[in-house]
Amino acid sequence: MDPKEKFYRHFRDSVEGLQDQIGQLTHMSGIGGERQEATDHILAGISKLQNEVADAAEFTPAYDRRQYSEAIKSVQDKLNETLAKVAPKSRFQFRRTGTDHVDMGAPENDPRLNPGSLSRRPHNPHDAPGATRDISGEAEDIVGDLPSKQKDYNQELAKPDLSSIRKPSFSAAQSIGISDQTGLHIILPSSAARATSSGSLRDLKNCVIDLSIPTAQGAPFPGLMLKNVDRCLIVTGRVSGPVHINDVSNSTLVVIARQVRIHNCKNVDIYLHCASHPIIEDCSGMRFAPLPSCYLTEADESTENQWDQVDDFKWLKTTPSPNWTTLSEAQRLDDEVWTKVVPGKPGCSVEQILNKVGIPPK
Template identity: 40%
Template sequence: MINMAHQEDAKERFYRNFRMQQANIQEQITHLPSIAPVAGERQDATEVILTNISRLTNDVRDATHFLPAYDHRVYTDAVNTLRKELDETTAKLAPKSRFQFRPRPPAAVDGHDAPKSDSRRLVNSRDGTKGEKTNGQPPISPPLSPGGGGSRGRSRSPRAIKVEGERDAVITLPADHSRTSSAGQLIDLSSCVVNLCSPTAEASRAAPFASLMLKGVEKSVVVAGHVDGPVHVTGLKRCVVVVTARQVRIHDCEEVDFYLWVRSEPIIEGCKGVRFAPLPEGMETGAEGENKWKEVKDFLWLKEGQSPNWGVLGEGERVKGEVWRGVMGDEGGDVKAVLGRFGIA
């Protein structure tokens, strides 16, 4: 009887604490649109909400020993609802992309159309203006050049870059967009090779992304360049990701290799088979401080000892420098051939 009374008290205390934290997080999400995005204030508030949701997730998991299975599912669903509401709110607040994709026009070969290229570029589609057209089609952005050349028109500073819904494509940013954006988003990509380094490689010419979100990407290689603030990675499967960032948070990923330079410990949650390595040779950005790429914190593994959900990518298993140089220099290659060199079928 005493034990049963103790369990009832524990469930009641947990219920009150959960409802209090749930209400607090809900209020923070509701208040998020009213926070100005300048100076990273809104991003910092988002980070606080993510931390609170992760803490609540841990509390629910730790309560498994005294909560009935049904109650545990109810609490888990409530936490997932909070996370979904935060994702929907941040998506609505994200600046609208001022870019659109245009495929490279195929060249004629012996009177026949050449095979279509999978290479895609981002071109500026400035809202409210009418660009020049050729044969009724929007103009194609100028090709990349080793020296960072491009169109010599008026300089432009887009607010955000968003890549969504692409399949079997090689995606690069044209060199004339050297001043990138406050935010980057890669969403729902499959079998793609993405290189965002061109505009962010030279600090004297370009500002890095303030933040970056990767969501729902599978069987792809993403060379994300330099991010001043946080990188949020959700729902990636069988990918390779390279990035320099202040903070990296990784959720619900499987079989992903991360090559990182990160100022704070990478955080994972709900992941399986993720591996970590330092930046590939030749991609160092000169960032100051200690690279904490292997000081990974697994929010769903609080026991002593190594988490089984992540590991260090051995030196013999890391992709070699010549493969990376091919990705960085060959924007028009066969996407399947490129992915094959990374072991992504």
């Protein structure tokens, strides 16, 4: 299918879904946070759609982007009107300027490249197309230790946010790096497929992180490091090279990789598709299962899965290692958990998702 047509259909379906969700707000109770959770979910959906329009600028003409912009404004207006009816003093309002049209495909209006744009701050002439811009060092858009002029996704994630689900774009990043986060639900959108260097997930606690969308149809990540992770659910997506898993505890992982090396981990369930023998060292309480079918692609199915051929390098006896075992079919999570619970929904907290996948309460 032509990319323009494919995106048009996706955009149309997304707008219809958001409009349906907005229509349901009037039937939700304002007590107990039900309406608040639903509103947060809608706001996250609008933000995601804005980001996707910006990402699609490379193959959509300006006229189409104008139509998409107007459609998003219409959704925003409908949300504002609905909230005004059910909660007149609601703080969830999209501010407008006198500008009739905002081209979200233009770099100066991309909310990830220029946080606070899209009519949320005064226009800066230095941000206009053709204006001189310092791009030194932008090739390394890696999260963590970044120059001050570059986007720090970890800093962005640490800020208070209306949505319970964070969807950082990483559209300009060469690698994925998320660190020093607690209690977040993070889902990478398809724009993160542009990352072509090995990434890392470090110092995470009580988080749900899903990296699978960028690699479901696009190229796999070249490599990935997990380090210092506790009570997390992590879906790594497809990785063409090695995945190094160090100092992970009380967690559930979904991993698709050519090689997997696991060091100093305990009480971890790993749903795995691996082209070679997984290797563990200094580990205990490791439980392995095959990859859930909902994450399998044709490329994965054509490769032998050696998920249960685990080598324990610290167990030299001829008897089976006591440090790992396999999950029986009855113990494995079913596809409904992966497809309906893990992606999140209004009213479902990170803690509830962790409990659903078998991670005990803290």
